[in-house]
Amino acid sequence: MRAVLALVRRDLHQALTQGASWSLLVVMAVLAPLGAFEVGDLLARDRADLGSLWQVLPWLLVLWTPLLALRGWPEERANGLLEWLSGLGLGSWRLASARLISASVLGWLGLAMTAPLVVLIHWLGMPDLGLMLSGYLGMALLVMALASLGQALAVRAPSALSAWLGALVLGLALMLPGTPAVTSQLAQHLAPHWVQLLDLISLPAHLTPFSEGRPTWLDASYFLLLTLAGLVLQARGLSQERHARKQAPQWLVTAALAAAVTALLLAGVRLPPLLTADGHNPLTRAHDLTATRQHSLSPASRAVLDDLEAPVTLTFAYSERFAADLPQLRELATRIETRLAAFAREPQIRLKRVDPAPDSADFADLEAQGLTALSLPGGEEMLFGLVVDGPYAERRAIALLKAADIGGLEAQVTRQIQEVSRTEPPRLGVVSRLPVMGQPSLEQGRALGSWGLMEHLNARLRIDWLSAGDDAARPIADQDALLVIAPRLLPVKTLEAITAYLERGGRVLMLVDPLPEMLDQPAPASEALTTLLARAGLESRAGEVVADAQLALPIGLLDGTRALSPTLLGLSAAQLSDAALNLNVEQLVMSSAGWLAPLSDAADASSKGSGAQGAPLQWLIRGSDEARLIPAARVHDSRMDPRPLSGLAGETPPAGGLAVLAQWPTAGAKGGQLLVVSDVDMASDRLWRRTAADGSEQALNANARWLENAVDLLAGSPELVALRARAHQVRELTRLHQLADRQAAEETRLRNDWQTRLSELGASPVSGKAEAAQQSDALAAMQQDFEDALSRQQREANAERDALRRELRLWTLLALPVALSLLGELICWRRYRASRRAGYQSTGRLSGHGQPSGKRSAERNEQRNEQRKKQRNEQRSAQHSARSASDAATSASTGSGMSAAGNAASGKAASGKAASGKTRPSDTTQSGGD
Numbered sequence: 004m005r006a007v008l009a010l011v012r013r014d015l016h017q018a019l020t021q022g023a024s025w026s027l028l029v030v031m032a033v034l035a036p037l038g039a040f041e042v043g044d045l046l047a048r049d050r051a052d053l054g055s056l057w058q059v060l061p062w063l064l065v066l067w068t069p070l071l072a073l074r075g076w077p078e079e080r081a082n083g084l085l086e087w088l089s090g091l092g093l094g095s096w097r098l099a100s101a102r103l104i105s106a107s108v109l110g111w112l113g114l115a116m117t118a119p120l121v122v123l124i125h126w127l128g129m130p131d132l133g134l135m136l137s138g139y140l141g142m143a144l145l146v147m148a149l150a151s152l153g154q155a156l157a158v159r160a161p162s163a164l165s166a167w168l169g170a171l172v173l174g175l176a177l178m179l180p181g182t183p184a185v186t187s188q189l190a191q192h193l194a195p196h197w198v199q200l201l202d203l204i205s206l207p208a209h210l211t212p213f214s215e216g217r218p219t220w221l222d223a224s225y226f227l228l229l230t231l232a233g234l235v236l237q238a239r240g241l242s243q244e245r246h247a248r249k250q251a252p253q254w255l256v257t258a259a260l261a262a263a264v265t266a267l268l269l270a271g272v273r274l275p276p277l278l279t280a281d282g283h284n285p286l287t288r289a290h291d292l293t294a295t296r297q298h299s300l301s302p303a304s305r306a307v308l309d310d311l312e313a314p315v316t317l318t319f320a321y322s323e324r325f326a327a328d329l330p331q332l333r334e335l336a337t338r339i340e341t342r343l344a345a346f347a348r349e350p351q352i353r354l355k356r357v358d359p360a361p362d363s364a365d366f367a368d369l370e371a372q373g374l375t376a377l378s379l380p381g382g383e384e385m386l387f388g389l390v391v392d393g394p395y396a397e398r399r400a401i402a403l404l405k406a407a408d409i410g411g412l413e414a415q416v417t418r419q420i421q422e423v424s425r426t427e428p429p430r431l432g433v434v435s436r437l438p439v440m441g442q443p444s445l446e447q448g449r450a451l452g453s454w455g456l457m458e459h460l461n462a463r464l465r466i467d468w469l470s471a472g473d474d475a476a477r478p479i480a481d482q483d484a485l486l487v488i489a490p491r492l493l494p495v496k497t498l499e500a501i502t503a504y505l506e507r508g509g510r511v512l513m514l515v516d517p518l519p520e521m522l523d524q525p526a527p528a529s530e531a532l533t534t535l536l537a538r539a540g541l542e543s544r545a546g547e548v549v550a551d552a553q554l555a556l557p558i559g560l561l562d563g564t565r566a567l568s569p570t571l572l573g574l575s576a577a578q579l580s581d582a583a584l585n586l587n588v589e590q591l592v593m594s595s596a597g598w599l600a601p602l603s604d605a606a607d608a609s610s611k612g613s614g615a616q617g618a619p620l621q622w623l624i625r626g627s628d629e630a631r632l633i634p635a636a637r638v639h640d641s642r643m644d645p646r647p648l649s650g651l652a653g654e655t656p657p658a659g660g661l662a663v664l665a666q667w668p669t670a671g672a673k674g675g676q677l678l679v680v681s682d683v684d685m686a687s688d689r690l691w692r693r694t695a696a697d698g699s700e701q702a703l704n705a706n707a708r709w710l711e712n713a714v715d716l717l718a719g720s721p722e723l724v725a726l727r728a729r730a731h732q733v734r735e736l737t738r739l740h741q742l743a744d745r746q747a748a749e750e751t752r753l754r755n756d757w758q759t760r761l762s763e764l765g766a767s768p769v770s771g772k773a774e775a776a777q778q779s780d781a782l783a784a785m786q787q788d789f790e791d792a793l794s795r796q797q798r799e800a801n802a803e804r805d806a807l808r809r810e811l812r813l814w815t816l817l818a819l820p821v822a823l824s825l826l827g828e829l830i831c832w833r834r835y836r837a838s839r840r841a842g843y844q845s846t847g848r849l850s851g852h853g854q855p856s857g858k859r860s861a862e863r864n865e866q867r868n869e870q871r872k873k874q875r876n877e878q879r880s881a882q883h884s885a886r887s888a889s890d891a892a893t894s895a896s897t898g899s900g901m902s903a904a905g906n907a908a909s910g911k912a913a914s915g916k917a918a919s920g921k922t923r924p925s926d927t928t929q930s931g932g933d
Contacts (some may be wrong), residue, residue, distance in 0.1 A: 010101035011108075018109055020834045025827025027070055027109075032116035032820045034063055039120055040812055051128030051734040056120055057138055057214040061145060061206060065178055067113060068149040069156075069170030071106045095241035099158075099234055103151050110146035114139065116823075119815045127736040127811075133294035134216040140292075141213025144226035145206065149174055151233030158240035159253055174206075181207030183330040195324055202333070203268055211334065217289035217298045217341055221271050224286070228267060232260040289341045300345045301729055303722035304417045311351040313394030315420050319343055319356045320369050322385030332387070335406050342412050343389075352420075359386055373400030391416065393423025411730035418723055422463055429718040431460060432467045432479060434497060435488035437521060437683070440468055455688045456707055460486075460714060479504045484717040487513040489683050490535075491526040491545065498531040502538070505667040505675035510717035512710075516683035517545050518595040518635045525635040539665035539677050540602055540620060547632040548595045549661070549681075550653055552755045553748070554578070554627055556592065560644060567754050568645040570595045570638050574661070575744075578625050582664075583721065584712045585623060586728035588705045592690045593661065595638055596682035598626075600659030624662035624680075632656050649758040678713055686710055742807065746800040753796055757789040 018024040035056065039045045043055025124130050153170035160166035179185045180201040190198050202208050209222040239256060275284040291298040300308075319340070326332045340356075347354035359366040361384050370376060374388035389401040399419035401408075408415065422428060433439065439454045460466060469479055479485065479500045487493075487501060490513055505511060515532070518525045528545035536543060550569040557565045572593045579585040601620060631653030641648050661682065667675035684690055691706035702708075708727060715723045764782060769775045 007097050007101045007104070010098070011105045014102065014105035015108060018105070020830055022827060022831050024109070025823060025831070027067065028113060028116055029820045029823050029827070031063070031067055031113040032119075032823055033816060034067075035060060035117045036120055036812075036815045038063060040815075045120075046736070046739070046808055046811070049735050049739070051124055051130040051736055053120060053124065053130075053135055053138055054214065056117060057142075057210070060117070060142060061178065061210055064110075064113075064142065064145055064149060065174035066171065068110050068146055069153040069167045069174070071109050071150060071153065095238040098241050099154070099237040102154050102237070103147075103230070103234055106150035106154055107147045110150050111143055114142055114146060116819060119819050123811060123815050127738045128734055129737065130734060131216070131294045131297075133292045134297075137216040137218060137292040138214045141210050141218065141222075144213075144223065144230075145210060148226045148229035148233070151230040151237070153233075155233040155236035155240065158237050159243070177204070177206045179205075181205030181330075186330040200265070200269075202330070203272065204265055212289065215298075215338075216293040217291060219287050219289055221268070221286040224271065225268060228264045232264055235260060283344070283347070288344065298341055298345065300349070301413065301726060303725040303729075304346075304413060305349075307417050307421050307722050308346075308349050308351050311420070311424050313424070314351055314353050315394065315424060316353045316355065316392040317343060317346060317416070318369075318390040318392070319354070320359060320374055320386040320388050320390070321356065322361075322387070323358050324360075325379055325383055325385040331406075335404070335409070336387070338409055339389075339404060339412065342409075343416075345413075346416065361385075372398060373402055375402040377403060389416070391419040391423055393420075395423070395426055397423035397425075399423055411727070414723065414726035414730045417726055418463065421720070421723070428463065428465045429483040429720070430467055430481070431464045431714060431718060432469045432482035432485045433457070433488070434469045434479070434485060434490075434493065434501070436492045437489055437519070439488055439686075440466075454686060455692050456686050456710055459707060459711060464714070464718070482509070483719055484714060485509060485511045486714065487511055488686070489514065489516060489519055489526065490532050491515070491517075491529045493529075493532075495531045498529070498535055502535055505538075505677060506669055508669070508675050510676040510678075512678045512680070512713050512717055514680050514683045514686060515543050515597060515599075516595070516681065517543075517597040518548055518638060519683045520594060520687065520689070525639055536679070537602060539667060539679075541599055541663065541665060541679060542602055543597050543599055543679075543681060544632070545597075546635050547598065547654075548635045548638045549598050549626060549630055549656070550633045550638075550648060550651070551627055551630045552649070553629040553751065555751065555755070558645065566644070566646050567649070567751070567758060569648050569755075570633075570645065572596065572626075572661075574624060578627065578661075580621070580623055580625075582621060582623050583724050583728070584709060584716065586725075587733075588709055590704045591624070591706055591709060592685060592704050593682040594684040594690060595635070596661055596684075598630075598632060598656045598659055599661065599663055599679060599681050600657045619666050621664040622660045622662070623664060623678075625660040626656070630656055646758050646761065649755055676717060678717065680713075739804075739807075742804065746803070750793070750796060750800070753793060757785075757792070761785060761789070 038059030039053075039056040043058045045055040048055055121135065149170070152173055153166070156169040156173070157163070157166035160169060180189065186198065186202065189201065193201075209225045212218045212222050236253070236257060240253065243253075271286045272284070275286055279285070289298055321336050323336070326336065343354055346352045357365060357369070359369055366376075366384075366386065369386055369388075369390065372390050374386050374390065376384040377387055378384055387404050389404060391399045393399075399422055401415065401419075404412075439457055457466070467482055469482075469485075482504075485501065485504060490498065490501075501511060515536075516526060526545060533542070548570055549572065551572055552567075552569055554572040554574060555567040555569045556571045556573045558568045558571060559565055574591040574593065576585075576588070579588060579591075631651075632655075633648065633651050633653040637651065638648065662678070662680045665677045665679065667677055669675065685706045691702060691704055693701045693703055712724045712727060715721065715727075761782065764778065764785060767778070769778050
């Protein structure tokens with residue numbers, strides 16, 4: 004081991020004292036960040052991870068790592084150092100191991116050249132360190148495997164260039180089968196099992212789990228097998244250099260090793276499921292290396308599974324035979340199986356995977372269970388969905404799994420497991436006089452015009468439509484939760500029934516709004532509602548609407564222009580508390596919302612965290628410092644053109660907010676909960692969803708998710724709230740978002756200032772047509788000035804963002820390469836000065852050897868030349884003596900000519916020895932006597 008370490012130190016010393024090695028490190032330090040910016044769109048992805056680097060780094064390593072072997076074995080063979088190392092008694096395995104370690108260390112130094120990207124990501128956001136370390140672990144294994152294969156090719160290559168070309172071709176041969184473009188072409192000419200085999204031995208198939216933080220033992224074993232195969236070939240090549248005996252051809256040994264590696268990989272995939280009791284493969288079990296445990300079950304899912312009284316079966320239908328030419332689908336299937344395997348490790352879950360053939364009974368049965376057949380380009384159909392079967396004959400299905408749903412798959416599966424394991428779903432009572440449930444249609448057989456939120460809730464809850472009039476068709480009794488919409492429109496008896504429900508420990512989500520959009524006038528004041536809210540320590544003013552210039556959003560006007568509406572509020576994380584409902588909520592939108600405040604006699608208690616009669620208040624949504632209260636009638640009159648509202652001077656609201664959770668004060672042990680939101684419009688379709696041409700929905704904000712969280716929290720499913728929040732955890736480049744938010748705030752202030760000036764000018768009285776014309780011209784000129792100022796501000800904002808991006812690229816691409824160049828130049832200069840002081844000058848080779856200079860150099864060259872001449876003379880005399888002895892033996896067999904031939908041979912041998920200067924003393928004496 005000491006000899007191996009000495010050789011490693013020798014190789015590293017030679018490499019790090021030469022300009023060529025430092026040039027390779029500089030090349031990697033430039034190309035890796037450049038590829039991440041240009042090819043991977045590092046800043047455009049808006050993700051605080053190194054996913055853009057992992058897209059280009061494997062290709063760079065395939066090109067760069069073989070360069071480490073350029074001046075290895077081929078040059079040492081030319082210099083005679085290979086014979087010198089072999090003469091020291093070091094075995095082939097020691098030499099090969101030393102060269103593999105030194106090449107791997109140099110390759111890992113090349114990986115370290117990507118450190119500026121790590122620093123940049125940490126400066127821009129908060130990345131997952133576990134995910135980064137997992138990606139670097141995979142790249143380190145890749146470097147070691149490529150270095151081993153490159154050295155194996157270099158040990159028998161006739162030149163350094165041929166060694167590099169051979170390693171490059173081999174690396175591309177391992178990379179290309181795993182790319183989607185090549186796989187799709189291969190699938191058109193090869194059978195599916197051959198395509199899957201090529202995918203198994205390709206590099207991308209085993210690098211992707213590392214880059215996603217979910218590697219398996221099979222992935223790590225793949226790189227170790229490649230490293231071992233290269234080490235075996237390298238040791239055998241060195242053995243052939245030292246021993247001239249005939250051995251098996253190197254290409255035959257290479258083919259045998261390749262077959263062995265492939266066989267081991269196939270055995271690792273196929274055999275363990277046959278040997279284990281549960282049919283799972285421990286070698287393909289993903290290990291979650293992420294810091295946030297993205298690929299493991301969350302505590303909320305485990306809590307749901309612990310409550311199961313009977314097993315639940317998950318059936319994953321995946322027609323694998325048709326996915327040979329669809330690499331994206333195969334990768335998606337692998338990621339889904341990884342997440343489902345986390346469920347299968349729990350004792351309450353049974354996981355089955357089926358591969359139904361088209362036109363079979365299983366295929367038709369799965370379609371009947373709710374799965375959707377996916378039509379392929381060739382006309383075939385395949386299934387790609389999930390069926391959840393509960394113990395009480397309940398069944399749920401994910402008709403078609405999509406890549407966009409992979410982040411929320413755990414939350415969706417857990418919710419379905421919870422639904423099928425219940426004897427009956429939770430009951431949600433809905434109380435409202437607004438048409439939230441739509442109008443019944445006999446032709447369609449369902450309600451038309453219902454709110455999208457109600458459709459979402461109706462898909463997994465039992466909704467009881469409760470009476471909002473004096474005659475209770477269905478009373479408020481034992482529902483798990485109530486959803487009360489626009490309570491100002493409800494009669495007194497209904498509000499009293501809601502109060503009684505809260506007294507029994509019920510839970511209520513109440514949407515209070517002074518000006519709902521679907522009403523033709525502001526909602527009237529309600530003494531019964533005021534009394535109900537007062538019991539919880541709250542008050543809500545009926546005739547006032549919140550206007551906030553800082554949170555205003557633009558709307559389109561009838562004339563085609565856009566203007567800011569101070570009553571259309573865009574609420575971001577700054578206005579949301581850290582409650583579970585608000586986790587990972589990007590934006591909420593409210594329109595003409597009211598204001599909630601603690602009662603005047605309970606304001607002090609509310610500031611300390613409690614409301615009237617000791618009931619705690621938890622504020623969920625608050626306004627900004629620029630919030631004002633303006634009359635609801637003025638807001639109603641300015642619905643078509645909200646610009647005049649910018650000039651209104653409203654009242655500063657008291658302490659409070661837009662949403663609050665209050666504990667209902669009761670004498671019993673079980674108290675009720677009242678969650679009050681000061682806006683009804685946030686639940687309407689206009690503010691949170693857009694329907695595409697194909698019928699699919701696009702969420703504009705988090706309104707629906709926030710309301711679903713509120714319903715689940717009140718209906719007794721807080722685990723779903725945590726799961727839904729986890730599904731939307733995205734680590735973004737927060738510093739870029741802060742810059743964008745600051746620029747948006749500046750643009751908002753500019754808009755508000757100009758709109759205030761326009762409103763003041765437009766509200767000034769005029770008399771006569773001339774003054775009206777002058778006012779119109781002044782308004783037009785001011786509007787033009789405003790548009791010019793806005794365009795100038797937008798150009799400046801774009802220039803600022805572009806300047807920041809250029810600076811980030813410049814420092815990332817140039818800082819480390821310049822430092823490496825200076826450091827390498829300093830080290831090489833010091834080595835040159837040291838060699839000059841020792842009387843040596845560099846030979847210009849990367850091997851690090853020198854040659855004597857000056858007078859000593861000439862003397863040593865003459866001595867070396869004389870020694871080489873003597874060695875050549877000895878070899879020639881020995882060959883001549885051997886031929887003479889053979890001729891003498893032939894002459895002895897012929898008779899009398901034997902003696903003369905022998906004397907002649909002896910004379911030639913003696914003369915040969917005398918000429919060589921190595922005659923024995925007896926020979927010299929005999930010669931002198933003659």
